[in-house]
Amino acid sequence: MDLLTNIGLGFSVALTPINLLFCFLGTLVGTLVGVLPGLGPVGAVAFLLSLTFKMEPASAIIMLAGIYYGAMYGGSTTSILVNIPGETASVVTCLDGYQMARQGRAGAALGISAFGSFIAGTVGVIGLMFLAPLLGRAALSFGPPEYFALTLTGLTLVAYLTQGSMIKALIMATLGLLAGTVGMDPISGEERFAYGTLTLRDGFGLVPVAMGLFGVAEVIENLAYLGSQSVYETKIKGLLPNLQDWKDSAKPIARGSVLGFFLGILPGPGPVIASFVAYAMEKRLSPYPEKFGTGVIEGVAGPEAANNAATAGSFIPLLSLGIPTSAIMALFMGALMIHGIQPGPLFIAKYPELFWGFIASMYVGNAMLLVLNLPLIGMWVRVLKTPYVILCPLILLFCLIGVYSLNANVVEITIMLAFGIGGFILRRVGFEGAPFILALVLGPIMETSLRQSLLISRGNFGIFVTRPICAVLIALTVAFLVWPVIGRKKKRES
Amino acid sequence: MRSNIVVATILLALAGYVFLAASALPFGTLRVPQTAFFPKTLALLLAVLSLVLLAETLTGNETPRRSERIDTSGWFRIGATLVTMAGFALALEPLGYLVTTFLLMVLLLRAIEAQSWRKVIAIALATALISYAIFAWLLGVPLPVGVLGL
Numbered sequence: 001m002d003l004l005t006n007i008g009l010g011f012s013v014a015l016t017p018i019n020l021l022f023c024f025l026g027t028l029v030g031t032l033v034g035v036l037p038g039l040g041p042v043g044a045v046a047f048l049l050s051l052t053f054k055m056e057p058a059s060a061i062i063m064l065a066g067i068y069y070g071a072m073y074g075g076s077t078t079s080i081l082v083n084i085p086g087e088t089a090s091v092v093t094c095l096d097g098y099q100m101a102r103q104g105r106a107g108a109a110l111g112i113s114a115f116g117s118f119i120a121g122t123v124g125v126i127g128l129m130f131l132a133p134l135l136g137r138a139a140l141s142f143g144p145p146e147y148f149a150l151t152l153t154g155l156t157l158v159a160y161l162t163q164g165s166m167i168k169a170l171i172m173a174t175l176g177l178l179a180g181t182v183g184m185d186p187i188s189g190e191e192r193f194a195y196g197t198l199t200l201r202d203g204f205g206l207v208p209v210a211m212g213l214f215g216v217a218e219v220i221e222n223l224a225y226l227g228s229q230s231v232y233e234t235k236i237k238g239l240l241p242n243l244q245d246w247k248d249s250a251k252p253i254a255r256g257s258v259l260g261f262f263l264g265i266l267p268g269p270g271p272v273i274a275s276f277v278a279y280a281m282e283k284r285l286s287p288y289p290e291k292f293g294t295g296v297i298e299g300v301a302g303p304e305a306a307n308n309a310a311t312a313g314s315f316i317p318l319l320s321l322g323i324p325t326s327a328i329m330a331l332f333m334g335a336l337m338i339h340g341i342q343p344g345p346l347f348i349a350k351y352p353e354l355f356w357g358f359i360a361s362m363y364v365g366n367a368m369l370l371v372l373n374l375p376l377i378g379m380w381v382r383v384l385k386t387p388y389v390i391l392c393p394l395i396l397l398f399c400l401i402g403v404y405s406l407n408a409n410v411v412e413i414t415i416m417l418a419f420g421i422g423g424f425i426l427r428r429v430g431f432e433g434a435p436f437i438l439a440l441v442l443g444p445i446m447e448t449s450l451r452q453s454l455l456i457s458r459g460n461f462g463i464f465v466t467r468p469i470c471a472v473l474i475a476l477t478v479a480f481l482v483w484p485v486i487g488r489k490k491k492r493e494s
Numbered sequence: 495m496r497s498n499i500v501v502a503t504i505l506l507a508l509a510g511y512v513f514l515a516a517s518a519l520p521f522g523t524l525r526v527p528q529t530a531f532f533p534k535t536l537a538l539l540l541a542v543l544s545l546v547l548l549a550e551t552l553t554g555n556e557t558p559r560r561s562e563r564i565d566t567s568g569w570f571r572i573g574a575t576l577v578t579m580a581g582f583a584l585a586l587e588p589l590g591y592l593v594t595t596f597l598l599m600v601l602l603l604r605a606i607e608a609q610s611w612r613k614v615i616a617i618a619l620a621t622a623l624i625s626y627a628i629f630a631w632l633l634g635v636p637l638p639v640g641v642l643g644l
Binding site (some may be wrong): 051054167168170171174175177178181185188190192193216219220223224225389390392393394396397400401404405408410413414417420421424426428429430431446447450451454455458459 | 497498501505512515516519520523524525526527528529531532533536537539540543544546547550562564568569571572575576579580582583584586587595598599602603606607609617621625629633634635636637638
């Protein structure tokens with residue numbers, strides 16, 4: 001009964017005209033960002049974050065979430081039609097989706113990806129609805145040592161799951177933590193590394209840094225290799241998958257939804273990993289694995305379901321523990337904190353209308369996306385044809401205004417440019433920006449909880465291994481660090 | 495290979511610098527850690543990680559990802575874009591939003607690809623006006639008014 005009341009409350013928030021409008025705007029911008037290569041969901045959320053100051057907190061988070069899951073939908077459209085993933089979670093969709101398009105089955109691929117995403121998104125939201133409050137209640141007993149261990153495990157896991165070099169990801173995380181120490185000491189209020197500047201006294205702003213690393217750096221990189229992209233010219237007909245398609249896809253969608261949801265909860269780029277794992281799983285379970293990569297619908301349905309379920313799952317640690325697990329969740333945390341709302345174990349109890357409104361808006365948003373994506377695919381294809389030479393100055397202008405509008409402070413534009421250049425250079429030598437952003441946000445939480453833990457234990461580090469939850473988390477951290485080393489040794493021996 | 499060694503060396507220097515800079519702040523004790531405690535710990539961690547990266551590179555365990563080469567025109571586009579954006583930061587408050595945005599768009603559009611002036615000016619003008627309408631009127635963002643009163 002309780003649940004029904006809560007869902008009712010949620011829909012009463014989500015269905016107000018203003019929130020419907022913001023939900024629509026979010027999914028629209030999200031699809032756009034997903035379709036367009038060159039600006040990912042992180043950059044888009046960072047940009048729009050600065051515009052959510054004056055909104056109600058519920059409207060703000062509803063819109064930003066719409067961008068996130070909208071981008072997951074939009075990204076697959078370009079994967080299928082032009083073999084260019086709009087964002088990384090749609091990379092695997094290229095494998096079979098593009099082949100289907102070349103065989104004239106673009107419609108079925110787009111259709112199953114949209115329906116699969118819708119079903120999985122809904123499964124994910126239901127999971128979020130049940131799991132977040134449970135975990136939140138459990139987290140009420142967490143003290144500083146548990147929080148320190150959580151942040152430590154989170155960052156290590158992100159580095160462990162990175163596609164590139166683990167040591168480089170760990171370095172980026174450390175640099176992010178260091179950047180997080182700039183500004184006021186979270187406990188004593190003393191000034192650190194601000195060098196007398198007013199802007200740095202509050203620390204590095206999340207928005208200028210994220211826009212630099214994910215907006216400016218990405219555009220610069222694209223500018224370097226400006227080439228012409230060819231859109232696959234195909235008549236898209238028959239968007240509705242036929243009965244056989246549905247039969248083939250039903251199980252992959254179901255498996256992808258469940259798998260994606262749980263992988264999404266883990267720290268790291270949940271949707272990206274979920275899509276890869278789902279593809280591998282479908283290939284293994286399939287009676288004809290050799291056909292994968294030639295345009296089988298299961299190879300589209302599974303990963304597409306998984307990445308959408310994962311977006312819902314990735315909200316769980318943020319909303320119930322107050323710990324963001326990816327760059328984009330770090331931005332969501334920023335969006336809530338701007339409004340003075342601290343996500344964490346008390347979040348759901350303190351702001352039921354916000355939590356349930358957000359959940360309900362995701363149902364609404366998933367339905368909107370189905371409408372936006374299926375009949376409007378022709379329009380998105382035309383958007384994709386917008387020449388990059390026009391698109392790119394526009395994206396840069398949005399980055400500039402977005403950062404300036406935060407505090408009307410030109411210095412923050414400089415910070416964004418510096419992180420843009422730095423991010424571009426680091427990316428070229430194999431360092432990714434995501435662990436940095438995450439660490440920047442987790443830094444103050446980590447420092448505060450570490451220092452408080454030591455105060456409690458009178459300087460004894462044993463406190464981190466004598467408390468059961470803590471001990472498990474620390475053991476996991478050690479395992480993530482040691483595992484790759486052992487794996488490499490074994491490889492060399494064999 | 496070479497890039498990893500350069501990066502690791504720079505990171506080591508950075509770790510050393512942070513450690514020294516943090517020494518000006520109170521460290522406290524392990525029982526009562528203070529302001530310098532966390533930064534100093536991180537500086538040590540960064541130094542250790544840089545050494546691991548260095549060791550991995552030198553023993554050939556770490557295979558650096560090869561980025562595609564960027565040609566001269568690519569570097570020109572990047573350079574021109576960054577300079578124009580830095581110019582935007584400098585000019586925004588003295589010149590005002592409309593003028594600066596117009597100039598930014600003209601310069602960026604021309605720098606990225608030589609397009610006809612008529613097209614460039616039309617796009618730049620439209621962008622400046624439409625974005626002003628969206629941000630200043632619709633979203634209520636206070637945008638700077640320059641000396642020209644625009």
